[in-house]
Amino acid sequence: MSSVLKGVRVVEGSAFIAAPMAGMSLAQLGADVIRFDQIGGGIDYNRMPRAKNNGSSLYWTGLNKGKRSFAVDLKNPQGRELIQQLITQPGEQAGIFLTNFAGVKWLTYDALTERRKDLIKIEISGNYDGSTAVDYTVNCAVGFPFVTGPASRDKPVNHVLPAWDVACSLQAALGVTSALMYRQQSGLGQEVKLALSDMALSVVGSLGHIAEAQINGEQRPVNGNFVHGAFGRDFGTRDGRRISAMAISDKQWQVLCKACGLTEKMQQLQSIMELNFNIDEHRYQARGSIAEFFERWCQQHTLEEIRQIFDAHGVCWDVYQSFTELVADDPRCSEKNPMFHTVEQPGVGSHLIASSPLNFSEMERGAANPAPVIGQHTDEILADVIGLSSVEIGKLHDAGIVAGAPL
Structure with a gap:
């Protein structure tokens, strides 16, 4: 774990992808991210995929690496009081709350700022008006399913990557650090709201799709696996594999042709x-005819032959591979890549993290840390952060208001 954000404490109340991934991104940079959950785990604690050995959620552990876990009865007024105390603890780099629990009255900005005036709250919602949306409903509304999939299809095609959740998570992490810098400069906290659909619409606009529809009055066509506005596509090899070769720039085009x-x-x-194929628009216009030549060439060569030729010439390319092939064969997804470490994940086993x-x-990236077990850090948070005595902590356990890690 990096120490870039050492000393920063973020309290996270979340579910699903966007908010947990934002907290994880901050934890990986050294922030003390304390995640609170209902005793026994929240609605996403057992979400697929799950480990075959004991059913533990690989989804949940994947999104909560490096955090501390506080298990509390969120339905109990005393449990809610503990969460409010935790969120509003004093300290220049504390008092930061990250959540996608929109509309929870006891976690509103107004309720929390009664306890700490300079609180920073980052709230992720579905739509800007607070109404419900998830990545998949947002994606269907912003146009991409109508330009995804085979050119012959007559129905929209959903993307399996929750792109807007991922983008939203990174924007939320940026929001945390930006609001913290502003508070350090001005002494003022603030509520930062981020809607999943706004994140998607911002990207759609930035990539020119909104202007294309307004200015040109055109619907972008379905291109199958062709890259829009340049030349690039998938091609089959002699030994039955598929590769992706790209020529976005003029230099890439020349190198691909030469190779x-x-x-x-x-x-x-x-x-x-x-x-004039030195113009990307012309390459795109002639993409079908161009592709026939490269398809024939690729089908005359094995993957390994193509690898040697393309790498020697500096072609922009890669091979299509499944998740299992990625883990088995790609050195980028191994400990050869300094981002990865093999870590023992409690309840799951040893795997790459x-x-x-x-x-x-100027700073070490550091080793990856596993996700916590629900309630793993309850007692240390009650003692070291909230400041309760061992007797007070014992009474909370006896009353079923808090819980530690299951035995």
């Missing part, structure tokens, strides 16, 4: 089509 021995053929083709993808020149 495949097709420079002269492409010059002839562009002459016949009265186009990624630390932060950020690699600072």
Whole structure:
């Protein structure tokens, strides 16, 4: 774990992807992220995928690496009081609350700022008006399913990657650090709201899709696996594998042609089509005809032959591989990559865990830390953060208001 954010304490109340991943990103940079959950775990504690050996959620452990866990009865007024105390503890780098529990009255900004005026609260919601949305409902509304999938299809195609949750999580982490810097400069806390649909719409606009629809009045066509506005696609190899080769820039185009021995053929083709393939728009216009040549070339070579030729020429390419192939064969997904470490995850077993993808020149990235067991740090948080005595902590356990890790 990196020490970039050492001393920063973030209290997290969350479920699903966006908020937990935001907290995890902060924890990987050294922040003390304390996650509170209902005793026994929240609604996503057992979500798939699960470990075959004991059913533990690989989803939950994957999103909560490096945090501390506080288990409390959230329905009990005394349990809620403990959470409010935890969130509003004094300290220049404390008093930060990250959540996607929108609309919970006892966790509102107004309720918490009665206890700490300079509180920072980052709240992730579905839509800007507070109404419910998840990644999959947001994605269906922002246009991408209508440009995804085979060109011959007549129905929208959903993407399996929860892209808006991921983007929202990183934006939320940025919101935490930005609000903290502002408080250090001004002494003022604030409530920062981030809607999942706003995150998606911001990206859609930044990539030109909104302007394309408004200014040009055009619906982007379905391209299958062709890259829009340039040349790139999947190709089959002689030994039955598939690769992706890209020529986004002019240099990449020239290198790809040279590697495949097709420079002269492409010059002839562009002459016949009265186009200039040094212009990305022209390459895109002729993508079908161009692809036929590269498809034939790839089908005459094995994956290993293509690897040697493409790597020698500096082609922008990679091979399609499953998750199991990625883990088995790709050195980028192994301890050869300094981001990864093999860690013993309680309740799951030993497996690769990624630390932060950020690699600072002046600070060590550090080893990855596993996710906690629910309630693993309850007693130390009650004692060291809230400041309760062992007798007071014992009474809370006896009353069933808090819980430690299950035996």
